[in-house]
Amino acid sequence: MDSLAAKPEKFNVCSRNAYDKVISNTPRNMSANSTNIVHKLFNRETFGGTSRKTNDRGRRVFEKIPPRLRFCLMDIVPLSYLTEHVFMGFSQCGQFLLSFTYSCNTQLYFRESSKFTLHFLAWVPGTIVQPVHSVPLFGDDCVDSKVTISMAQWKHNPDALVVYGIA
Numbered sequence: 692m693d694s695l696a697a698k699p700e701k702f703n704v705c706s707r708n709a710y711d712k713v714i715s716n717t718p719r720n721m722s723a724n725s726t727n728i729v730h731k732l733f734n735r736e737t738f739g740g741t742s743r744k745t746n747d748r749g750r751r752v753f754e755k756i757p758p759r760l761r762f763c764l765m766d767i768v769p770l771s772y773l774t775e776h777v778f779m780g781f782s783q784c785g786q787f788l789l790s791f792t793y794s795c796n797t798q799l800y801f802r803e804s805s806k807f808t809l810h811f812l813a814w815v816p817g818t819i820v821q822p823v824h825s826v827p828l829f830g831d832d833c834v835d836s837k838v839t840i841s842m843a844q845w846k847h848n849p850d851a852l853v854v855y856g857i858a
């Protein structure tokens with residue numbers, strides 16, 4: 692007889708007990724509407740949203756912001772900044788508070804124009820913001836005073852921040 696024919700083939704067969712052990716280690720019994728923060732974080736890491744349902748992806752981790760995570764702007768910003776800066780909000784990472792200042796100039800024929808400066812303020816919860824960097828907006832040119840300044844940051848590219856103005 693042939694020695695190759697005498698060897699039985701070995702298949703990688705998983706016993707029922709081993710299969711049950713693997714299944715029991717995965718959180719399969721989490722409900723789709725779970726309020727447990729651990730379940731929501733697991734779903735966000737696994738499925739890309741806090742819910743397993745595709746139509747419920749916009750659901751938040753917290754239904755309302757816990758008191759320990761609420762901060763008053765007057766408590767984290769020096770008083771002089773409150774009178775000079777226009778606050779735009781936090782960066783996506785939450786590490787920087789963005790604001791801008793402007794100085795008004797009256798030019799020929801009494802037309803107002805302004806120079807705008809963008810400010811990055813570093814913030815750690817429980818402390819006061821610290822200035823990190825300032826950038827002149829609009830190439831340090833004077834622009835019309837009636838301008839709306841906004842910012843955009845993308846979820847999948849947090850390194851890119853676009854600040855733009857609409858006159």
